[in-house]
Each structure stands twice: as C-alpha cells, then as structure tokens.
Amino acid sequence: MHAFQGRQNAGVAWLRVDTQTILTIHGHVITKNHRIGVTHSDHRTWNLHVKELRQSDRGWYMCQINTDPMKSQVGYLNVVVPPDILDTGTSTDMVVREGSNVSFQCAASGSPPPSITWRRESGEPITLPTGVEVISADGPVMNISRVSRLHMGAYLCIASNGVPPSVSKRIMLIVHFPPMVWIQNQLVGAMEGDRMTLECHSEAYPKSINYWTGEKDEIIAHSAKFEPVTLENNYKVLMKLTINNVGPSDFGSYKCVSKNSLGDTDGTIKLYPITRPSTNRPKHKGKSLFAAI
Known part of the structure; x- marks a missing residue:
C-alpha cells in the first residue's frame, strides 16, 4: 500500500x-x-x-x-519490477561446428531496465573476440569467434536491476568436431611373460565409437589375453589395451580407432620384444688380495 x-x-x-x-x-x-x-x-x-x-x-x-x-x-x-528473461530475443541451446562464430543473446524486462551479465557455469573464463579472457562479460549480446571444443559447456545469462530477485537462464553450447587421436609412446618394448598396457588418447564430439585392432585389422575383443578399457570424460577418451602374459605372437602393430558422424581416425603403437637380461653373475678373474705367509 x-x-x-x-x-x-x-x-x-x-x-x-x-x-x-x-x-x-x-x-x-x-x-x-x-x-x-x-x-x-x-x-x-x-x-x-x-x-x-x-x-x-x-x-x-x-x-x-x-x-x-x-x-x-x-x-x-515509481513502480519497480524485478527482472524477467524473455523467451523472444534470448538464445536457446546451440550446436555448432568447431571454428564457427557464435552470438549469444539475452533479452530481459523489468523496471528499472535490467543489466545483463554472462558467466560460464563451470567458472572458467570466457574468451572474447579480442582474445582477452574474462570471468564475466556485460551486455545483451556476447560473441565468441572461432569456437573451439574448449568453449563447450553451459553459459548463464544473468539479469539484475537492483530489485530482487535476479534471474538467470542456462544456455548450453555444444561444439561438434571430428575425432583426433594422439599417442604418447608409439614404440613400446616388452619381455615375454610381461603384462603390458598400451594407451591412446582421443577427442571427438558427438561421442565416438572407440576400439583396438591387431596386425590384420581385426577388432580386438575382451578375452583372457586382451583387456580393452575405455575411460570417458566429456569429449575426451582414454583407451587402454592390456595384454596379459605377452608371447611371441603378441609382438607387432596395434591400432586405436575412433569414429563419429563427422569422420574417423586412428593411431598406431608398435610392440617390440626386449631380451630378458641374464641372471648369471660374471666370475671374478682378478688376483687374490691375500698372500700366503
């Protein structure tokens, strides 16, 4: 009243x-x-x-x-009105190809007119077209040039005008890119009887299909000899292939393969034999340090 x-x-x-x-x-x-x-x-x-x-x-x-x-x-x-984010004029979730440009928009009503702030939900910095990294950006429009997979995630449009409560909208940015693979050790040595693990890293979005192949490009399935394991973290994948009781027939080339709707790629690791060192100690051929009296 x-x-x-x-x-x-x-x-x-x-x-x-x-x-x-x-x-x-x-x-x-x-x-x-x-x-x-x-x-x-x-x-x-x-x-x-x-x-x-x-x-x-x-x-x-x-x-x-x-x-x-x-x-x-x-x-x-003077009648003040808390902010409200409008559906018209506000971006929804976006799916873009890596390397393209993106424009986020946020429209809000309220009295006095609300100010708009952008943040990443994860707290990571936002890279502006100028190359400057900021924790938050102001204004109804936020542009990102040459989008990369590092830009993928949730962005928050926050509207406030001093009249509580402030309101926000969550906008998801999804970045699509073909698979890429890299291997830290492409040449790995092992001795017969060892238990050896090969590792391969890949990145892809949409999520990729990942598997290992042998010398004849046959897909390696889980068995007593081979244990393929895939560890996923968002668009990143760590592929592991454990070989139990390495034998002569296990030496050779192995491929880690990654495929999605945008393409496919692979990486090669060569497993070569190492000779097991001899356990016999060499005999001492020097003269005696003691003389008979």
Whole structure:
C-alpha cells in the first residue's frame, strides 16, 4: 500500500496528473478503479492508497486542497519490477561446428531496465573476440569467434536491476568436431611373460565409437589375453589395451580407432620384444688380495 499525504480541514481531492483523472474527493472514491482507496486522520492527514500495484500506476499524483486560492502538492510514484528473461530475443541451446562464430543473446524486462551479465557455469573464463579472457562479460549480446571444443559447456545469462530477485537462464553450447587421436609412446618394448598396457588418447564430439585392432585389422575383443578399457570424460577418451602374459605372437602393430558422424581416425603403437637380461653373475678373474705367509 502506498500513500501520499495532504493537510487541511477543507475538502481534499486526489488526482492523477498525467491523465487529469479525479481519483477521490474528500472521503469518497470517484474513479472506477477498485484498487484506489482513501483514508484520513482527524481530517488533517489524507492518504491515497493504491493496492496491487501495476506498472501503469507509475506517474505523478496531486493532492489538491479546495481553498481559495487552491493549494496543491504533487508526488511521483515509481513502480519497480524485478527482472524477467524473455523467451523472444534470448538464445536457446546451440550446436555448432568447431571454428564457427557464435552470438549469444539475452533479452530481459523489468523496471528499472535490467543489466545483463554472462558467466560460464563451470567458472572458467570466457574468451572474447579480442582474445582477452574474462570471468564475466556485460551486455545483451556476447560473441565468441572461432569456437573451439574448449568453449563447450553451459553459459548463464544473468539479469539484475537492483530489485530482487535476479534471474538467470542456462544456455548450453555444444561444439561438434571430428575425432583426433594422439599417442604418447608409439614404440613400446616388452619381455615375454610381461603384462603390458598400451594407451591412446582421443577427442571427438558427438561421442565416438572407440576400439583396438591387431596386425590384420581385426577388432580386438575382451578375452583372457586382451583387456580393452575405455575411460570417458566429456569429449575426451582414454583407451587402454592390456595384454596379459605377452608371447611371441603378441609382438607387432596395434591400432586405436575412433569414429563419429563427422569422420574417423586412428593411431598406431608398435610392440617390440626386449631380451630378458641374464641372471648369471660374471666370475671374478682378478688376483687374490691375500698372500700366503
């Protein structure tokens, strides 16, 4: 409930200045607006009440005292409205190819007009087209040039205008790119009887199909001899191939293969034999350090 006050024993009227509408005269409500009310205290303090405030109630109001000459006082009613993010003009989740440009947009209503701030949900910095990294960016539009897989994730559009609560919208950026593979050790030595693990890293989105092949490009399945394992973390994949009890037939080339809808690639690891060192100690051929007496 909001109120403006005027003091006088004479008749008091309340008016809406911008529309020249008479709201109340003395203790009677004249307007047909059911949200308007008037009260007084000892005929000296007159209060205009506006309930269920709307933005349309914003404006100048006049308390007019019907004396000769007439006296009046005006007051401004400012109606504040918490922010609200609008569907129209606000980006939804996006799927883009790596290397393209992206423009995020966020539209919000409220009074006073809200300010817009962008953040990454993960807390990681945002790389602007200038190359500068920032934790947050301001403005209704945020551009990212030459999108890479590192930009993939959730972005938050936050609208605030000093009237609680602030509101936010979560926009997911999904970046598509073909598989790539890299291997830390492409040449691995092992001795017969060893238990050896080969490792291969890949990145791809959409998620890739990953498997190992042998010398004849046959797919290696899980068995007592071979244990292929795939560890996934978002678009990153670690492929492991464990070879139990390495034998002569296990030496050779192995391929890790990664495929998705955008392409495929592979990497090669060569397993070669290492001769097991001899356990016999060499005989000492030096002269005795002791002489007979």
